[in-house]
Amino acid sequence: MFYNMPEIEIEPTFIGKNESLKFIVPKELFSMSTGPAETIDPESAKKFSNYIRGTFKGFQAARKTKYGNESNTKTKTTPEFWEIFEENAKDLDVDFIGYTAVDERFIFHNLKVYGKNAILLGMEMKWDKIKTAPSAICEIEVFRVYKVLGDVTLELTEYLKNEGYKSEAHHPFGGKLLYGPHAVAAGLGIKGQNGLIITPEFGPRQRWSIITTDAEIPASTPKDLVKLREFCEGCGACIRECKGQATYENPIEHENSPHTTHIDRSKCIQSILDNTYCSYCLKICPQGKRT
Ligand code: SF4
Numbered sequence: 001m002f003y004n005m006p007e008i009e010i011e012p013t014f015i016g017k018n019e020s021l022k023f024i025v026p027k028e029l030f031s032m033s034t035g036p037a038e039t040i041d042p043e044s045a046k047k048f049s050n051y052i053r054g055t056f057k058g059f060q061a062a063r064k065t066k067y068g069n070e071s072n073t074k075t076k077t078t079p080e081f082w083e084i085f086e087e088n089a090k091d092l093d094v095d096f097i098g099y100t101a102v103d104e105r106f107i108f109h110n111l112k113v114y115g116k117n118a119i120l121l122g123m124e125m126k127w128d129k130i131k132t133a134p135s136a137i138c139e140i141e142v143f144r145v146y147k148v149l150g151d152v153t154l155e156l157t158e159y160l161k162n163e164g165y166k167s168e169a170h171h172p173f174g175g176k177l178l179y180g181p182h183a184v185a186a187g188l189g190i191k192g193q194n195g196l197i198i199t200p201e202f203g204p205r206q207r208w209s210i211i212t213t214d215a216e217i218p219a220s221t222p223k224d225l226v227k228l229r230e231f232c233e234g235c236g237a238c239i240r241e242c243k244g245q246a247t248y249e250n251p252i253e254h255e256n257s258p259h260t261t262h263i264d265r266s267k268c269i270q271s272i273l274d275n276t277y278c279s280y281c282l283k284i285c286p287q288g289k290r291t
């Protein structure tokens with residue numbers, strides 16, 4: 001006989017206290033499912049539709065990963081455990097893995113987070129597609145990575161849960177905490193002038209996700225980011241060339257919060273809707289360009 005077992009919610013590790021950080025689902029973007037289908041071949045249109053559907057499905061599935069942690073009380077790990085974890089992640093096309101403690105100042109207000117540590121995952125958006133921005137080809141690549149990295153994040157979260165560690169997935173399309181400050185804390189990149197995380201490997205051309213977990217994390221090996229920081233400080237291309245004129249030259253600071261706002265959200269969304277998902281900022285950053 002089968003019963004509909006109620007989903008038991010466990011105690012969260014954090015509840016976001018930062019009143020300046022509100023999580024807003026970009027509803028306008030949910031209407032993008034048919035845009036480029038008119039201008040691309042049927043095969044690409046089908047792929048695009050699968051990536052969009054997969055992204056939204058994964059985004060919703062991530063919010064449910066807090067369930068199933070009821071008996072997960074393990075915290076101890078070994079170097080071998082992380083070796084295997086990282087091998088699995090690389091086999092699933094993850095380009096970056098980093099570790100840091102969850103910084104509760106960057107959790108969205110009133111959202112509950114499960115797990116005290118953050119595992120950062122990053123995946124490249126390929127230059128041969130991004131260089132065509134703004135275009136349907138670029139848009140498809142953006143959603144490909146949202147979908148693929150989202151699925152990988154869910155898979156690795158379930159792996160940690162099955163190993164006995166309380167863990168929760170935060171999808172690349174939107175999580176319960178800001179990814180940028182955690183990626184910087186993990187030593188993976190710098191915050192660029194447009195607020196995006198810039199890496200020596202791909203500039204701004206990667207998406208991020210996080211797994212929060214009670215598993216003890218290894219120390220991150222920080223990269224040498226001095227040259228990258230100096231270059232970025234003297235560049236400013238993303239402010240000058242932002243297609244929607246949405247990037248602030250002087251980012252807005254917030255009282256009682258360490259985060260800064262670099263983009264006028266409504267102008268950026270308008271440009272995304274008017275210019276086939278825009279994404280011009282992923283293309284113009286010299287750090288991400290390839291010949
Ligand atoms: S997506 Fe377009 S409008 Fe938005 S920040 Fe990037 S270049 Fe500017």
Ligand code: SF4
Nearest residue numbers: 192232235236238285
């Ligand atoms: S375009 Fe220039 S200023 Fe903007 S993030 Fe890239 S390197 Fe930094």
